[in-house]
Amino acid sequence: MLSNxxxxxxxxxxxxxxxxxxxVEDGLKMLAGFDANVSICAKxxxxxxxxxxxxxDALEESKEFDEYMIQMVVVGQSIGNLDVVFKELxxxxxxxxxxxxxxxxAITYPFxxxxxxxxxxxxxxxxxxxxxxxxxxxxxxxxxxMYSARIxxxx
Numbered sequence: 001m002l003s004n005x006x007x008x009x010x011x012x013x014x015x016x017x018x019x020x021x022x023x024v025e026d027g028l029k030m031l032a033g034f035d036a037n038v039s040i041c042a043k044x045x046x047x048x049x050x051x052x053x054x055x056x057d058a059l060e061e062s063k064e065f066d067e068y069m070i071q072m073v074v075v076g077q078s079i080g081n082l083d084v085v086f087k088e089l090x091x092x093x094x095x096x097x098x099x100x101x102x103x104x105x106a107i108t109y110p111f112x113x114x115x116x117x118x119x120x121x122x123x124x125x126x127x128x129x130x131x132x133x134x135x136x137x138x139x140x141x142x143x144x145x146m147y148s149a150r151i152x153x154x155x
Contacts, residue, residue, distance in 0.1 A: 002064050004100060006038050008093035011069075015086030024055050024082070068092075 002010065010031065017027030028049075031042035041064045048058035056077065059070050069089055076085030 001066070002037055002041060004093045004097040006035055006041075007065070007069065008090055008097055009034055009038050010041065011086045011093060012090035015083055015090055018086060019083035025049055 013031055013034065014024065014027045017030055018024065022030075025046060028042045028046040032039050034042075041062060044062055044064075045055070045058045048061060049055060053061065056070060056074050059065050059073060072085050072089055073082070076082040
């Protein structure tokens, strides 16, 4: 199945082709020079349509597109506004792509913070505390405070 970015490219280019008066088949030929997956998918759809399948049947048989897009194309063909449908689909997939990036960022940020927290705590335990232990032992002071701090930091 195509990614949201690839679906965005596919629908926006077909919207441009259909709104300029080209047939869907011609728009599929234009997509041959784009991203590898988009190009392969467009070629597959073009071949299916040459064998006699309708555009919507080719979309269904390719298994590259979700049901929402297929149904929207059916509606667009039935009312004669396929270019408008492709423009709206490209907007939809652009929003989906942006939403995926936001979700990825929302998950990555806390993970990075937790990782950094562990690095800082480990640095304190294994680098800073031993230095203080050495200093306190040279001053012949009690190390019980340092041991209790170390135990708490391990917990």
